[in-house]
Amino acid sequence: MSGPALARRLGWVGLLAVLHGTPAAAQPTRFALLVGANRGLDSDGALRFAGTDATRLARTLVELGSFAEENTVVLVDRDATAMRRALLSLNERIRQGGAHGRQALLLVYYSGHADARELHLGGTRLAVEELRQMVAGSAAAMRVLVLDACRSGSATRVKGGRPAAGFAVRFATAPSSEGLAVITSSTATEDSQESETIGASFFSHFFLSGLRGAADRNRDGRVSLDEAYGYAYALTLRETSRTVAGPQHPTFDFAMRGKGDVV
Secondary structure, eight states, X not given: OOOTXXXXXXXXXXXXXXXXXXXXXXOOOEEEEEEEESOXXXXXXXXSSXXXXXXXXXXXXXXXXXXXXXGEEEEESOOHHHHHHHHHHHHHHHHHTHHHHTTOEEEEEEEEEEOXXXXXXXXXXXXXXXXXXXXXXXXXXXXXXXXXXXXXXXGGTOOOOOOOOOOOOOOSSOOXXXXXXXXXXXXXXXXXXXXXXTTEEHHHHHHHHIIIIITOTTOSSXXXXXXXXXXXXXXXXXXXXXXXXXXXXXXXXXXXXXSSOBO
C-alpha cells in the first residue's frame, strides 16, 4: 500500500459494554486489557498509531465506561508473553471474585500487526485462536474482544468481503448480558489501515468517536453495541473506499444470551 496518509496495520475491535437500564450500583465490575504494538515482526513495517489507539481507548473507558483505573491495564510495544501474562492475571482476579467475579465484564483490545492466524507484537507471535480462547474461557459474564489488525476477520470466521453499503446491526431480541462478542476491523483477506490525517487507524478512530456519542442514533444518552458497531462499520467502509488500499470491512461475531441491551 502506498501514499503518505496510509500505513499497513492491524485492524481492531473494541467495546464499551454496560447493561442498558441497570442502576449504577448494580453494574458489574469492569476489567480491560488494552494492547498497542507499533512494532511487529522484523518483516513488518512500523506502525505509528497503535499505541496511541490503545491509550485513547483506555481513557475513554475510564472516563465514560465506569472502568476503574486499577482494573484497566495498558501495554504498549510489549511482546506476546507480556500480553498473555496480563490477560491470565486479569482472568485470575475475576475467578477469585467468586459470584461477584462471574458478573464481571472483560474487554480485551489489540491494535497492531497481524496475519490471518497470528498477532505480531514486539518481535513475537500470539495465535489469534489462543487469544480468543483465553477471552472466551474467562469467568466474566460478558467478554468482549476487539482486534484492530490486518486480516483480523479470522477471529470471527469471516473469510472475505466485497464493497457494500454501510448498515446498522439489528437484533431480533436484545443482546444479552452474558456471552462473548468479537469485533474486528477487517475481514480475513483485507489489510487494516491507519491514517496520518486523523492520527489513528480508521476503525479505531470511528469506534471511539461512536463510543463518545456520535453513534447514539436514538439520542438516549447511551451507545449500544449495535449502534457502536454500525457506526464504525459505515464510516470505516466509506473512508477506506477512497484509499489506495481499497475498502475495509469490519466484522462481528456475537454469542450472547439473557436480557437487556449491551450499551
